[in-house]
Amino acid sequence: DAGITQSPRYKITETGRQVTLMCHQTWSHSYMFWYRQDLGHGLRLIYYSAAADITDKGEVPDGYVVSRSKTENFPLTLESATRSQTSVYFCASSLLRGDTEAFFGQGTRLTVV
Amino acid sequence: AQKVTQAQTEISVVEKEDVTLDCVYETRDTTYYLFWYKQPPSGELVFLIRRNSFDEQNEISGRYSWNFQKSTSSFNFTITASQVVDSAIYFCALSAPGSNDYKLSFGAGTTVTVRA
Numbered sequence: 001d002a003g004i005t006q007s008p009r010y011k012i013t014e015t016g017r018q019v020t021l022m023c024h025q026t027w028s029h030s031y032m033f034w035y036r037q038d039l040g041h042g043l044r045l046i047y048y049s050a051a052a053d054i055t056d057k058g059e060v061p062d063g064y065v066v067s068r069s070k071t072e073n074f075p076l077t078l079e080s081a082t083r084s085q086t087s088v089y090f091c092a093s094s095l096l097r098g099d100t101e102a103f104f105g106q107g108t109r110l111t112v113v
Numbered sequence: 114a115q116k117v118t119q120a121q122t123e124i125s126v127v128e129k130e131d132v133t134l135d136c137v138y139e140t141r142d143t144t145y146y147l148f149w150y151k152q153p154p155s156g157e158l159v160f161l162i163r164r165n166s167f168d169e170q171n172e173i174s175g176r177y178s179w180n181f182q183k184s185t186s187s188f189n190f191t192i193t194a195s196q197v198v199d200s201a202i203y204f205c206a207l208s209a210p211g212s213n214d215y216k217l218s219f220g221a222g223t224t225v226t227v228r229a
Contacts, residue, residue: 033217042119042204042219043158058216090158097215099146099165099208104158 003027006091006105013112019078021108023091031094032074033058033102034066036087043090049074050097081112115140117207119220126195127228134190134223136205142166145209147181147188148217152202164188195227 004025013019025032030051035043035058045058047066055066063085065077074093078085088109092102116139126132138147149161162172164181172179176193192199205220 035219040221042117042221043206043217044219045216048216088156092158099215101148101160101163102217103160104150107156107158 004091004093004103004105006089006108009106009108011108011110013081013110015082015112016080019081019110021076021078021089021091021110023074023076023105025072025074025091025093025103027093027095027103028071029093029095029103030071031097031102032068033092033094034064034074034076035090035092036060036085037090037107038087046076046089078110081110083112086110086112115142115145115207115209115218117205117218117220119203119205119223121223122221123224123226125226125228128196129194130227132192132195132199132225132227134192134203134205134225136188136190136220138186138188138205138207140207140209142209145207148206148208149179149188149190150204150206150219152204152222153198154200158204161190192225195225197227197229200225200227 007022033048034046044060049055049068052071091105094102118137145166147164151159178191180189202222202224204222206217
C-alpha cells in the first residue's frame with residue numbers, strides 16, 4: 001500500500017518490557033519523525049531522521065531509541081517501558097526538511113500497565 | 114526557541130455557526146512555515162494548509178479560511194458555516210530553522226465540537 005503505515009495499531013505491554021513500534025513509508029521521503037500525542041501537550045517530537053543512518057533527538061527522547069538503516073523504515077523502540085510512556089505515537093514523513101507538509105501514519109495506541 | 118500557543122482548549126458550536134481557532138507563535142527566525150492539521154475522531158492527522166513567513170495573503174478554501182498576521186504573530190483559522198463533520202481536534206504547527214532545525218512544533222490543539 002502506498003503511503004505511511006504504522007504497526008501495530010494497538011499495543012498493551014507491561015512495565016519494563018521492550019517494545020518496538022514500526023513505521024514504513026513508500027514515498028522515499030528523506031525526513032521521518034516520531035511524535036507522541038498526550039492530552040494537553042499536542043504532539044511532541046521524540047526523534048527525527050534526515051536520511052538513512054542519520055537520526056537526532058527531539059523534544060522528549062528519553063527512554064526511546066531509533067534506528068534508520070533503510071530510507072523507508074524508521075522503528076521506535078522503548079527500551080524499558082514505563083507507565084508514563086502510555087500514549088498515542090505517530091510516525092510522519094516529509095519530502096524536504098520542515099518546509100513541506102508532513103504526512104502522518106494512523107498512529108499506534110500504546111498502553112503500559 | 115520556538116513555540117505555538119493555541120489558547121482555546123475546546124470550542125462547541127451549533128451547526129452553521131462560524132468558528133475561529135486562534136494560533137499564536139513565537140520564533141526568532143525571519144523565515145518560517147506555519148501549518149494547520151486536522152485530527153478527526155478516527156485519529157489520523159490530515160494536513161490542511163501551509164503558509165510561509167513571506168506570504169501574508171489570507172487564504173480561503175471552501176468553508177475554510179486562514180488569516181496570517183506577522184505583526185501579531187498569529188495564524189488564525191476560521192470555519193464558516195460549520196458542519197458536524199468539522200468536529201475534530203485542530204493543531205497549529207510551526208517549522209523554522211535556527212536552533213530547531215525545521216522541526217515541526219505543535220500547539221496543544223483545539224477540540225471543536227459541532228452540534229447538529
